[in-house]
Amino acid sequence: MSRDVDPWLLLPDPVRRLPADLVFIICFVIATCVVVLVPGLNDTPIRAVLGLPFVLFPPGYAFIAALFPEAGGFEESDRQGDASETDGRFSRFNEGIDGLERVALSFGTSIAIVPLIGLVLNFTPWGIRLVPVLLSISGFTLLMTVIAAVRRWNLPEDERFSVPYKQWSGDARSELFEPDTRADAALNVVLVVSVVLASASVGYAVLVPNQGESFSEFYLLTENDDGELVADGYPTNFTQGERKPVIVGIENHEHERTNYSAVVLLQNVTTRNNSTVVNDEQQLQRFQTTLGQNETWRTTHNITATMTGTRLRLIYLLYKGDVPRNPTADNAYRELHLWVNVTANGSSPAQVTAAPTR
Incomplete structure (x- = not known):
C-alpha cells in the first residue's frame, strides 16, 4: 500500500x-x-x-x-x-x-x-x-x-x-x-x-538610471596579417584598376532604434587658407541600415581605383535618417575620409568605385 x-x-x-x-x-x-x-x-x-x-x-x-x-x-x-x-x-x-x-x-x-x-x-x-x-x-x-x-x-x-x-x-x-x-x-x-x-x-x-551620452560609432577598419580587424594600415596608394578592401562599421549607442544612411563620395579638393574647397565630386555608393541599441553593422568595400591623381579624398558621410540632397562634411552626423593616390596604368578614364560585399 x-x-x-x-x-x-x-x-x-x-x-x-x-x-x-x-x-x-x-x-x-x-x-x-x-x-x-x-x-x-x-x-x-x-x-x-x-x-x-x-x-x-x-x-x-x-x-x-x-x-x-x-x-x-x-x-x-x-x-x-x-x-x-x-x-x-x-x-x-x-x-x-x-x-x-x-x-x-x-x-x-x-x-x-x-x-x-x-x-x-x-x-x-x-x-x-x-x-x-x-x-x-x-x-x-x-x-x-x-x-x-x-x-x-x-x-x-x-x-x-x-x-x-x-x-x-x-x-x-x-x-x-x-x-x-x-x-x-x-x-x-x-x-x-x-x-x-x-x-x-x-x-x-x-x-531609471542615467543612460549616459547618446552617440553612434562610425569607423573604418582593415584586416591585418593575423586576420584581426584593426584601425590601421588603410590603403592609400593604388595602381589604376587595383582593388583593396576597407571595412565600414556603425554601432548604435543612441538608446533607441535608429535608421542610418551613409554615402561615399570621391572628391578632388584643394586647401586654401586652412579651408578645403571641393573642385570636383562623384557619389560612389549609398548604404542604409536600421540598428537597435548596442547593435553593430559592418560591410566590406572593395575599392577599385580607376581615377588617377594625388591626394584624392575618399569621404564617408553618416546620417541619422535619409541622406540630404547635397551631402557634405558639414551637414553629416559623422564623417570619415581617406587620402588616396592613384597612379596611371593605361588610358582608362579617371574614376574610383566602391562596391559593398555583404
Missing part, C-alpha cells in the same frame, strides 16, 4: 526551517531579478511594481534581521524566575526590537545601504548600471538573510523573532491613526511624508 509523500519533506532541513519572513525576502529578491533580467518581462509594469519596494525594504530588513535575531519588547512568561510578578505572570525585557521599530529601521537602513552600494560600484569597472546594481543589492540581501537565519537557529525557540502579522497591523493602525498626543500625530505625518519622498527619489534613481 503506497503512501503519499509530502513534497515539503523532500526539501533539505535548513530550507524547511527557514523563517517565513526570510523566505519571503528570498522569493522577492529572486522574483525581482527574474523580472528585470528576462527579456519581455523587463518592459512590463511589473518591473516598477517589484523594483521600487526591492530597493526600499529587503536590504534593510535582511540587515536588521541579521543584527537582531531575537524577539523584542516585553514578553510574558508562566515560568517562575527573577522577573517581576504581575497577576501571577512574569515579564522580562529582551534586547531585541519590536515590530514597528524593525519596520522603520528596515526602510531607513535600506535608504542608507543602497546608495553606499552604488558608491562602491562607482569605483569598480562595472560602474553604476542597472545589472551591477541589481546583482549587488541582491547579493547583499541574500547574504544578510543567510546570516539572520543562522543567528535565529542558534537561539532558543521561544526567544527567536517571528513575524506577528496581526499584532503589527493593530499596532501600526493604533500608532498612525490613534496617536496619544498631537506631537505623536505630527511625527506620524512627518514619517509618512519622509518615506514617500525617499521612496520616490531612491526608486527613480535605481529604476
Whole structure:
C-alpha cells in the first residue's frame, strides 16, 4: 500500500526551517531579478511594481534581521524566575526590537545601504548600471538573510523573532491613526511624508538610471596579417584598376532604434587658407541600415581605383535618417575620409568605385 509523500519533506532541513519572513525576502529578491533580467518581462509594469519596494525594504530588513535575531519588547512568561510578578505572570525585557521599530529601521537602513552600494560600484569597472546594481543589492540581501537565519537557529525557540502579522497591523493602525498626543500625530505625518519622498527619489534613481551620452560609432577598419580587424594600415596608394578592401562599421549607442544612411563620395579638393574647397565630386555608393541599441553593422568595400591623381579624398558621410540632397562634411552626423593616390596604368578614364560585399 503506497503512501503519499509530502513534497515539503523532500526539501533539505535548513530550507524547511527557514523563517517565513526570510523566505519571503528570498522569493522577492529572486522574483525581482527574474523580472528585470528576462527579456519581455523587463518592459512590463511589473518591473516598477517589484523594483521600487526591492530597493526600499529587503536590504534593510535582511540587515536588521541579521543584527537582531531575537524577539523584542516585553514578553510574558508562566515560568517562575527573577522577573517581576504581575497577576501571577512574569515579564522580562529582551534586547531585541519590536515590530514597528524593525519596520522603520528596515526602510531607513535600506535608504542608507543602497546608495553606499552604488558608491562602491562607482569605483569598480562595472560602474553604476542597472545589472551591477541589481546583482549587488541582491547579493547583499541574500547574504544578510543567510546570516539572520543562522543567528535565529542558534537561539532558543521561544526567544527567536517571528513575524506577528496581526499584532503589527493593530499596532501600526493604533500608532498612525490613534496617536496619544498631537506631537505623536505630527511625527506620524512627518514619517509618512519622509518615506514617500525617499521612496520616490531612491526608486527613480535605481529604476531609471542615467543612460549616459547618446552617440553612434562610425569607423573604418582593415584586416591585418593575423586576420584581426584593426584601425590601421588603410590603403592609400593604388595602381589604376587595383582593388583593396576597407571595412565600414556603425554601432548604435543612441538608446533607441535608429535608421542610418551613409554615402561615399570621391572628391578632388584643394586647401586654401586652412579651408578645403571641393573642385570636383562623384557619389560612389549609398548604404542604409536600421540598428537597435548596442547593435553593430559592418560591410566590406572593395575599392577599385580607376581615377588617377594625388591626394584624392575618399569621404564617408553618416546620417541619422535619409541622406540630404547635397551631402557634405558639414551637414553629416559623422564623417570619415581617406587620402588616396592613384597612379596611371593605361588610358582608362579617371574614376574610383566602391562596391559593398555583404
